[in-house]
Each structure stands twice: as C-alpha cells, then as structure tokens.
Amino acid sequence: MDLSWCRFVGALVVAILLCLQGFCYSEQAPNYSFVHDSTSAPNISYYDYIIIGGGTAGCPLAATLSQNYSVLLIERGGSPYGNPNITNLANFGASLSDNTPTSPAQPFISEDGVYNSRARVLGGGSCLNAGFYTRASVDYVNNAGWDGNLVNQSYQWVEKLVAFEPPMRQWQSAVRDGLLEVGVTPYNGFTYDHIIGTKVGGTIFDRDGHRHTAADLLEYANPKGLTVLLNATVHQILFRTKGKAKPTAHGVIFSDSLGIKHRAQLNKGSKNEIILSAGALGSPQLLMLSGVGPAEHLRSHNITVLVDQPMVGQGMSDNPMNAIYIPSPLDVEVSLIQVVGITPVGSYIEAASGANFGSPAGMQSFGMFEPQTGELFTVRSDQSNPGMAKFFEAMKPADRVFRGGFILEKVLGPSSTGHLELRNKNPHDNPSVRFNYFQDPEDLRRCAEGIRIISRVIASRAFSKFTYPYLSFPALVNMTLSFPVNMLPKHNNVTSSHEQFCRDSVMTIWHYHGGNQVGKVVDNDYKVLGVDALRVIDGSTFQYSPGTNPQATVMMLGSRYMGVKIANDRVKSDGSS
Ligand SMILES: Cc1cc2nc3c(=O)[nH]c(=O)nc-3n(C[C@H](O)[C@H](O)[C@H](O)COP(=O)(O)OP(=O)(O)OC[C@H]3O[C@@H](n4cnc5c(N)ncnc54)[C@H](O)[C@@H]3O)c2cc1C
Ligand SMILES: *[C@@H]1O[C@H](CO)[C@@H](O)[C@H](O)[C@H]1NC(C)=O
Ligand SMILES: *[C@@H]1O[C@H](CO)[C@@H](O)[C@H](O)[C@H]1NC(C)=O
Ligand SMILES: *[C@@H]1O[C@H](CO)[C@@H](O)[C@H](O)[C@H]1NC(C)=O
Ligand SMILES: *[C@@H]1O[C@H](CO)[C@@H](O)[C@H](O)[C@H]1NC(C)=O
Ligand SMILES: *[C@@H]1O[C@H](CO)[C@@H](O)[C@H](O)[C@H]1NC(C)=O
Ligand SMILES: *[C@@H]1O[C@H](CO)[C@@H](O)[C@H](O)[C@H]1NC(C)=O
Ligand SMILES: *[C@@H]1O[C@H](CO)[C@@H](O)[C@H](O)[C@H]1NC(C)=O
Ligand SMILES: *[C@@H]1O[C@H](CO)[C@@H](O)[C@H](O)[C@H]1NC(C)=O
Ligand SMILES: *[C@@H]1O[C@H](CO)[C@@H](O)[C@H](O)[C@H]1NC(C)=O
Numbered sequence: 001m002d003l004s005w006c007r008f009v010g011a012l013v014v015a016i017l018l019c020l021q022g023f024c025y026s027e028q029a030p031n032y033s034f035v036h037d038s039t040s041a042p043n044i045s046y047y048d049y050i051i052i053g054g055g056t057a058g059c060p061l062a063a064t065l066s067q068n069y070s071v072l073l074i075e076r077g078g079s080p081y082g083n084p085n086i087t088n089l090a091n092f093g094a095s096l097s098d099n100t101p102t103s104p105a106q107p108f109i110s111e112d113g114v115y116n117s118r119a120r121v122l123g124g125g126s127c128l129n130a131g132f133y134t135r136a137s138v139d140y141v142n143n144a145g146w147d148g149n150l151v152n153q154s155y156q157w158v159e160k161l162v163a164f165e166p167p168m169r170q171w172q173s174a175v176r177d178g179l180l181e182v183g184v185t186p187y188n189g190f191t192y193d194h195i196i197g198t199k200v201g202g203t204i205f206d207r208d209g210h211r212h213t214a215a216d217l218l219e220y221a222n223p224k225g226l227t228v229l230l231n232a233t234v235h236q237i238l239f240r241t242k243g244k245a246k247p248t249a250h251g252v253i254f255s256d257s258l259g260i261k262h263r264a265q266l267n268k269g270s271k272n273e274i275i276l277s278a279g280a281l282g283s284p285q286l287l288m289l290s291g292v293g294p295a296e297h298l299r300s301h302n303i304t305v306l307v308d309q310p311m312v313g314q315g316m317s318d319n320p321m322n323a324i325y326i327p328s329p330l331d332v333e334v335s336l337i338q339v340v341g342i343t344p345v346g347s348y349i350e351a352a353s354g355a356n357f358g359s360p361a362g363m364q365s366f367g368m369f370e371p372q373t374g375e376l377f378t379v380r381s382d383q384s385n386p387g388m389a390k391f392f393e394a395m396k397p398a399d400r401v402f403r404g405g406f407i408l409e410k411v412l413g414p415s416s417t418g419h420l421e422l423r424n425k426n427p428h429d430n431p432s433v434r435f436n437y438f439q440d441p442e443d444l445r446r447c448a449e450g451i452r453i454i455s456r457v458i459a460s461r462a463f464s465k466f467t468y469p470y471l472s473f474p475a476l477v478n479m480t481l482s483f484p485v486n487m488l489p490k491h492n493n494v495t496s497s498h499e500q501f502c503r504d505s506v507m508t509i510w511h512y513h514g515g516n517q518v519g520k521v522v523d524n525d526y527k528v529l530g531v532d533a534l535r536v537i538d539g540s541t542f543q544y545s546p547g548t549n550p551q552a553t554v555m556m557l558g559s560r561y562m563g564v565k566i567a568n569d570r571v572k573s574d575g576s577s
Helices: 003-008 058-065 138-144 148-162 170-181 214-220 279-289 295-300 360-365 376-382 386-393 441-458 473-481 498-504 551-576
Strands: 035-037 044-047 049-052 071-074 105-109 115-119 187-190 197-200 226-230 233-240 248-255 261-266 273-276 314-316 320-327 339-342 347-354 404-411 418-421 432-434 534-536
Touching (some): 044 071, 049 058, 049 248, 058 214, 058 226, 058 551, 138 148, 148 214, 148 551, 170 197, 170 339, 214 551, 233 279, 273 279, 320 441, 320 473, 320 498, 441 473, 441 498, 473 498
Parallel strands (some): 044 261, 049 071, 071 226, 187 197, 273 534
Antiparallel strands (some): 105 115, 197 339, 233 248, 248 261, 314 418, 320 404, 339 347, 418 432
C-alpha cells in the first residue's frame, strides 16, 4: 500500500495549525512522581496488578487499583504533556498526520482500503480524538448487565476531571437549529445522556480549547501504589501451566526504548492479575502473540498454541463515517464535535468546522485535500489536483476562499463485522484488520437515511447562511467524492444513489471495537475464557459502539466500574476465605 497516504489518515480534519489567537498553550506536566521511562525499569520487578496499555481504559483503571494495591501500568508511547499537537483543539489532525515512529498516532490502513489510526501515547485515543463526550444509553447499560448505580457514579468520577460544556458558536448553532427544523426532535439541551433528539454533548476540551485526557485521571492515583512506564512495549504475556487447572498468567515481557527486554511478574497470591487494556487492535494482537487465539492461525506464525480460542480477533467492527463538505460564504469557528442529532433511524449526525481553510497550514491540517503542506495555492492555480480543481470550478470566482466545514453521519452499531489477524510476530507492527463496512444491508440503509437527513439540514433555513445557494446538494456530493478520502474506486454517477455515495466515500470515525467480545473471548467480569489471572478491559470487548461516541464509556468501564468491582470482589472473597 502507498504509505505516503498514511500522513493523511486524519482524513477528517478541521482545524488550523496556527495557534489560536497567536499564542501557543503548552500544559504544565503534572507532578506525576510515578511516571518513568522504561529504560529505568529493573530487569525484573513484582506487582499485584500489571496493566498493559496506558490508554483510555488503562489509565483510570490503574488510578483506581493503585489505591490499595501495587500496580504497574505499561504504555508503549510517550507522555502527552507539553505536546501542543495533543493539547490544543485547533491542532486536531497534527498528530494524525505525523507518521514518524514517535508520533502519538500510529497509522494503519484496513484491508477495506480505508485510512485509519490508533493511539501510541499515555492517555491513548483520548489524546487524539475529537473530544466529544457522551454516555451510553440506559438500554445499552442494561443490556450489558452492568450495575446502573456504579455506572453512574463512575461516569461522574470521570466527568469531574475531564468533561466540559462546549461553547456554542455560529456553525454548531446552525447545525443544531437545522436538525431541529428538519424534525430531529425534541431538543434536549446540553446533556451527557444518550436520548433521541438533538443535543449539545460534553467535550474533553475546556473553555480555552485545551484537551484533558485519560492521563489526567492519573491525578486520582495513589503515588505509592503506582508505577507507570513509558515507551515500554509488551511482547508477550507469560503463563504457568504446571500444576494449574488452567494456564495462569503470571508475568509479561516488555522491551524498553533501547530495545532491551525486561520482565514484570505478579506477586505471589491467587488474587493478583494481569489486565490487558491495549485497545481494539492491541489487545487481540497481544493475546495471539501470547498463544491465545485461533490455533491454525497461530501455528502459521510458529506461535505455540496455549489455548485454541477461535473467537480472538473475530467480531471486529468499525462504524462507517460519511461526511458532506460544505464551503461557507461566512467565516466559521474552529469546532470539533459538539452537537449531535440522535435519529430514530440508527444514524447519528455530527458536525465540525474550520475557521480558515485558506491558509497553507490550515490545509495541511485538513489533510484530506492536499498531500503536501502549503501546496494548496500552487495546486489551486495549476489545478493539478482533481479534487481541488473540481471544488473551485464549482464555485463562482469571487467565492473562491476556502472556508467551511462538514456535517457527518455515523451509523449505529454497526451490524457488519470483520476480523483481525497477525501479519507477523512484531508487537510494534499493526496487525491486519478488515471491518467489512456495509456488508450488512442494514448499515447501508442507516447511512443512506443519514445522508438524506444531512441534505435536509443543509437546505434548512437555519443553515442557509453557511451555504452558497448555487452549490446544490448533488454538487456538494460531487465535490466530496473528488477528495481522496479513501482508496476505493469512485462511481461518478452516484448523485442518484445515497447508498453508492455511502460506499464510495466511507471513512472511519475511529470508533473501531470488538475482537475480544464479552461472551466470546471474555466472560461478564471481563476474565479471559480458558485461562486464569487475565482480564481484558477496553474497547475490544464491545459488540456495539456505546452512545453516539465511545470514550466516556471506555473511561467509565476502566475507571470506577471495573476498578472498584475488582477491588470489592477481592475484599469480599478475602473476608469469606
Ligand atoms: C482521531 C480519533 C477521533 C475520535 N473521536 C472521538 C470522539 O470525539 N469521541 C469519542 O467518544 N471517541 C472518539 N474516538 C474514539 C475513542 O477515543 C476510542 O474509542 C478510545 O480512546 C479507545 O480506548 P481504548 O482504551 O480501547 O484504547 P486506547 O485508548 O487506544 O488505548 C490502548 C493503549 O494501549 C497501548 N498499547 C497497545 N499495544 C501495546 C503494547 N503491546 N504494549 C504497551 N502498550 C500498548 C497503546 O499505545 C494505547 O495507549 C476517536 C478516536 C480517534 C483515534
Ligand atoms: C512532586 O511530588 C513529590 C512526591 O509526591 C513531592 O515530594 C514533590 O515536592 C512534588 N514537587 C512539586 C514541585 O510539587
Ligand atoms: C519516549 O517516547 C517519546 C515519544 O513517543 C520520545 O519523545 C522520548 O524521547 C522517548 N524516550 C526515550 C528515552 O526514548
Ligand atoms: C506536531 O505535528 C506536526 C505535523 O504533523 C509534526 O511535524 C510535529 O513534529 C509534531 N510535534 C510534536 C511535538 O509532536
Ligand atoms: C443513571 O443516570 C441516568 C442519567 O444520566 C439516568 O437516566 C439513570 O436512571 C441512572 N441510573 C440509575 C440506576 O440510577
Ligand atoms: C536479567 O538479567 C540477567 C543477568 O543479570 C540476564 O541473564 C537475564 O536474561 C535478564 N532477564 C531479562 C528478562 O531480561
Ligand atoms: C516457521 O518455522 C519454520 C521452520 O522453522 C520456517 O520454515 C517458517 O518460515 C516459519 N514461519 C514463520 C511465519 O515464521
Ligand atoms: C456530478 O458529476 C457527474 C459526473 O462527473 C456529472 O455528470 C454531474 O452533472 C455532476 N452533478 C453536479 C450537480 O455537479
Ligand atoms: C453507475 O455505476 C455503477 C458502478 O460502476 C454501474 O454499475 C451502473 O451501471 C452505473 N449506472 C449508470 C446509470 O451509469
Ligand atoms: C481501599 O481500601 C479502603 C479501606 O479498606 C476502602 O475503604 C476503599 O474503598 C478501597 N478503595 C478501593 C478503590 O478499592
């Protein structure tokens, strides 16, 4: 595959790289006495809990368990603090288009031909994401069999530190009013709750546009109980089989930033555990590298099979995202996701905008349009980029200023599933993954319905001041299709078919999940079936993406919820034995 495109996996990017209002904010690193570089780790060390992956679930889990136990949190990436690409809202896209080995974002391209990205930094996906914060629905919580009270307490524990009410400016307000005008009702105001209608959701960006991440939840940690290692990549989970009813996890091997291997072991005691929180790609990958997975596939990579577990890596899903690009006659604010329309047809409508796509730096961040930084203006005049040429052709000369935003649509669920496989035995490399977007016709129907609603929002009275009257919806569709949003062939007759548009312009909203689903790879307590002393707690356990966007629920589950449950169950069984 052409890896030069990996720079643009940020595909959907809105902001400018120029610092807002001319100043750059760089957050003071918190005084985390427990965070160390992996090179400082001893050759071998011992803990009650070893958590693999300091991401969106791993950080809050480590903070909670460290209250009463000794915890090691192992993260392959570096620190998010002091990196303006992570901290500033207006830099969304900078990390996603940074393809260097130390970037907090590791690009991958799914076998579907869609550009994608995964986190490689303390705080995980919450350091890269568009910030939208919204809880799972009450039905989702009930179907998962979770304890609703503990779920609510756990969400609040997260929200106290990292969730904010967004400022509603002109573009987001127009989308909200447009959604209401076309009947995505009722208006539910500002709320974290997932309920049908139009709402303003939470965000992990504060009022100054500064990002707060899952790494901030480490402020809750007990510094005496926690060790966090950065730039530490786990290669394998170690199991003991002798004298055990089931293979029992007892340690991990990880390499530091110099490539030197270390070992971390569980303290003696039958309640101690290893917890895998390496994310939807990392967790199934590491189970397989450790000998837990489909036997035949493991053997083809010369991996000794510990447990033949055919469901590891199965049931991978990614919610397809499709967007319509809308150039605006008026200036618009820089915004990521703030408003959402939760429709009854299984489609979620969201929007983002950029103040000034006309600057070269803005275009770089809007990576979808033009590969080379700053080449927009020359490309524009020589029209060598078909996407840009078409874009400007469609506009009146006087209007050829590049500003605007997009309205996007995410399919609920989804119902389509794919699978993940190892490419090799190198834990630094991406596994191969296929999501089979729109394989289930229900997903395609939901997408087409969503596009129909977007077309009505664009035509609404409330939104009219942000559109050029002569750019019809089919013209916007044509423009959107001419940008290299994925590697798929385009069918130029699509204006008659929303379904074909959905297929041709499919992108990711980065909510991929599955691979270690509850009931298939882990039980209801997230314990890996067929082995002892090992759980998986992260987005790989979901069958469907929770809420409109998942991060709130990933943090909730990792934090109070499973952390408190694990600790309580342990105290209970200690008391009774
Ligand atoms: C660009 C983008 C935009 C998004 N927008 C939103 C949004 O607006 N709202 C929302 O709710 N959600 C959003 N999401 C989704 C959300 O951020 C993710 O679903 C969530 O962060 C996943 O959490 P996780 O704990 O499962 O995995 P992660 O947060 O990815 O954590 C996994 C961690 O494990 C580490 N790791 C992996 N393998 C190893 C190994 N072998 N050794 C050591 N460490 C390892 C990784 O470096 C990573 O830090 C977005 C995601 C992205 C990428
Ligand atoms: C940082 O934390 C350590 C231990 O928790 C403490 O001794 C030290 O004084 C703190 N430093 C600052 C600058 O707050
Ligand atoms: C750890 O990784 C970060 C970036 O991911 C890098 O800046 C830092 O230098 C690394 N530390 C070491 C000791 O290599
Ligand atoms: C920020 O992103 C830019 C563009 O991708 C990259 O060149 C730069 O190295 C990044 N800076 C940091 C501190 O990661
Ligand atoms: C949890 O909070 C939601 C509102 O966010 C509420 O609807 C629900 O009833 C609460 N659940 C419990 C068990 O209290
Ligand atoms: C630990 O160090 C010893 C030598 O001091 C070495 O033989 C051994 O391989 C090391 N173990 C690991 C896991 O690195
Ligand atoms: C597996 O081992 C065999 C024999 O050592 C070797 O020929 C083969 O290339 C190996 N396969 C992989 C995928 O490493
Ligand atoms: C969209 O593109 C097709 C094929 O290039 C063209 O036939 C059609 O006229 C265009 N429609 C609009 C509204 O621009
Ligand atoms: C539209 O494109 C599809 C896919 O290439 C093709 O099968 C179909 O015949 C085309 N329809 C028209 C009317 O050109
Ligand atoms: C830690 O232990 C104390 C005292 O037993 C208990 O009150 C508290 O709930 C425990 N906290 C966690 C997170 O387990």
